[in-house]
Amino acid sequence: MPLKIIDSFDVYHLSILDENGNIDKKLMPKISEKEIFSLYEFMLLTRIFDDKALKLQRQGRLGTYASMLGQEATIIGSSYALEKKDWMFPSFRESGAYLLRGLSPEKLFMYWGGDERGMFIPKDQNNFPVCIPVATQTLHAVGAAMASNIKNEKTAFLTYFGDGATSEGDFHEAMNFAGVFNAPVVFICQNNQFAISVPRENQTKSKTIAQKAIAYGFQGIQVDGNDVFAVYKATKDALHKARAKKGPTLIECFTYRIGDHTTADDSSKYRAKKELEYWQKKDPILRLRKYMQKNNLWSKNYEDKITKKFTDLIENSVKKYESVKPQDKEEIFKYAYSSMPKKLKEQSDYLKEVGE
Amino acid sequence: MPKLNMVEAINLALKQEMSKDKSIIVLGEDVGIDGGVFRVTEGLLKKFSKSRVIDTPLSESGIVGVSIGLAINGLKPVAEIQFEGFMLPAFDQIVTHAARLRNRSRGRFTVPLVIRSPYGGGIKALEHHSEAPETYYVHSPGLKVVIPSTPYDAKGLLISAIRDPDPVIFFEPKKIYRAIKQEVPEKEYSIEIGKANIVQEGTDVTLITYGSLVRTSLRAVENLKESVEIIDLRTLSPLDVDLIINSVSKTGKVVIVHEAPKTLGLSAEISALINEKALLSLQAPIERVTGFDITIPLPKTEHYYFPDEKRIQMAIKKVMEF
Incomplete structure (x- = not known):
């Protein structure tokens, strides 16, 4: 009875677009110029939205907000690969993916400003609301994906979470269910290296997050999360595989949180400026711009034109957000149940009676 | 005597107890280098070692589950759960094991564990950051539940909680973390768990409350003609x-x-x-001023939810006019 290897595994890292804007032609996905413009523009829109949200928060015009700065390629490259009928189950750092999938910026400002109506997502958009508790949404995505198997539909499901989430039990339960039930789901880990102050290496002893998929019997891949082509390709392939009922995929997008965890955090307390500077050079938007410049797809005029277009759009949405009619007192009771129980009607009447 | 806010008072209690008793360790998310998201554990990592102030992976159930193991093997863990709304993944470990090991093992294994967590609303935060879940824990046999309302009480109660041989849920009203400064003695003192405090004596009405609403209640009765006795429960389980x-x-x-x-x-x-023990003393139906039976609203309408001075005054008027 010799000691023998009964199985062995490889963990892949995918990178297509380098920091100087050069691509690996063999790995480059089929993508039109129009699509490249779209990717660039959604990343830029995400950054302009993000910048405005941070400014509004500092001025007391928005609540606590989670910035996406530096993670635009991960967020846009992955959500761009979704088809309209596919479903997205985000965490709380994917505002850009909501924008891409059609949610208006004013709704997002409403949500981050503390108005529940911002998370009423129009019925033609297959997006779940923001999920604040870490990793819990991964199970919802798997369940929804299992339902599509049962109903014999060819829809794919994508869920976002961070590196910290991979320590939660729910994440592992989601991965296990996905594997056992061959759920058409794609797990996108935005590995931005930090769960608030705790660095990735203190989160898990694994060398990669991607390799965690191996234990659950399906494929995991690490991609350069600041390379929009790599993220897009890996997600597109994984979604295709999911729709073909060939199993789930875990994609670890290796990126970096340039901003604080949220506006309630001060990251200068726990990380070195040098590290931040190192990652700033890997900026995902700059990288794509370099590629576009090299391929005559970019001009100063184009940049100015789209920047103005998105800045105007965001400024207009701020106006809409700030002029929206406040919720009535009764609104807070309305969505507890399908119909209001007597005790809530009484509580609502009492609140009216209290007056201002 | 130094004037401290609640964050500083709790920090002082932790430092003093940890200096005295080497078996005490602090663990949780961001409690180390970051000093906790509310800075309650600020400076602990520097003062003590990495083996006594532990930044854990992001796993509430993990934090409480391993704390039970740490406790049964001779240490005194003070675990931090970052927000009360995130304690639910750990609820299983708390209720199924921490609260029951003494009973299950007929006293052989006990869990001298403190679980600290910022508690309650009023800071205009995101969802799950403003909850008031104390009933779940009060309803679970084997747990003690403490909610201080002042810096002085927070220090004394935390020291008692750490020294307690049973698991204690220690909820810290985040709304008043930095709102009240008070003289807090450097010297060691403790406040007994299970003892309420009469913060204002009175003869007409008994007002019973705890946490950040003690302050709101004091303000509400300031200019009333009625003489209101205000009781700060301090401990919700066991009740005084x-x-x-x-x-x-x-x-x-x-x-x-x-x-x-x-x-x-x-x-x-x-x-x-009160019905069981003092029914015949009652001169009016008991009035309750509480949150509503709904998910606590997000910041824009959070104020509708909260008991405020006006609602407290209305209730006092109602019992007086009965």
Whole structure:
């Protein structure tokens, strides 16, 4: 009875677009110029939205907000690969993916400003609301994906979470269910290296997050999360595989949180400026711009034109957000149940009676 | 005597107890280099070692589950759960094991564990950052539940909680973390768990409350002609029933104030206890001023949810005019 290897595994890292804007032609996905413009523009829109949200928060015009700065390629490259009928189950750092999938910026400002109506997502958009508790949404995505198997539909499901989430039990339960039930789901880990102050290496002893998929019997891949082509390709392939009922995929997008965890955090307390500077050079938007410049797809005029277009759009949405009619007192009771129980009607009447 | 806010008072209690008792360790998310998201554990990592101030992976169930193991093997863990709304993944470990190991093992294994967590609303935060879930824990046999309302009490109660041989849920009202400064002695003192505090004596009405609403209640009665006795429960489990009944026997009128939802909130249990033990003293139905039976709203409408001075005054008027 010799000691023998009964199985062995490889963990892949995918990178297509380098920091100087050069691509690996063999790995480059089929993508039109129009699509490249779209990717660039959604990343830029995400950054302009993000910048405005941070400014509004500092001025007391928005609540606590989670910035996406530096993670635009991960967020846009992955959500761009979704088809309209596919479903997205985000965490709380994917505002850009909501924008891409059609949610208006004013709704997002409403949500981050503390108005529940911002998370009423129009019925033609297959997006779940923001999920604040870490990793819990991964199970919802798997369940929804299992339902599509049962109903014999060819829809794919994508869920976002961070590196910290991979320590939660729910994440592992989601991965296990996905594997056992061959759920058409794609797990996108935005590995931005930090769960608030705790660095990735203190989160898990694994060398990669991607390799965690191996234990659950399906494929995991690490991609350069600041390379929009790599993220897009890996997600597109994984979604295709999911729709073909060939199993789930875990994609670890290796990126970096340039901003604080949220506006309630001060990251200068726990990380070195040098590290931040190192990652700033890997900026995902700059990288794509370099590629576009090299391929005559970019001009100063184009940049100015789209920047103005998105800045105007965001400024207009701020106006809409700030002029929206406040919720009535009764609104807070309305969505507890399908119909209001007597005790809530009484509580609502009492609140009216209290007056201002 | 130094004037401290609640964050500083709790920090001082941790430092002093940890210096005295080497078996005490602090663990949780961001409690180390970051000093906790509210800075309650600030400076602990520097003062003590990495083996006593532990930044854990992001896993609430993990934090409490391993704390049980740490406790049964001779250490005294003070675990931090970053927000009360995130304690639910750990609820299983708390209720199924921490609270029951003494009973299950007939006293052989005990869990001297403190779980600290910022508690309650009023800071205009995101969802799950403003909850008042105390009833879940009060309802679970084997747990003690403490909610201080001042820096002085926070220090004394935390010291008692750390020294307690049983698991204690220590909820810190985040709304008043930095709102009140008070003289807090450097010297060691403790406040007994299970003892309420009469923060203002009175003869007409007994107002029972805890946490950040003690301050709101004091303000609400400031200019009233009625003489209101305000009881700060400090410990929700076990309740100081004798003190409540003594006061009710004197006033005959009761208002109970809490931010947790009304249904099965602490006010329900307290009302039942008063019915059992002092029914004949009552001169009016007991009034409850509480949160509503809904998910606490996001910041734009959060204020609709909260018991405020006006609602407290209305309740006092109602019991007085009965």
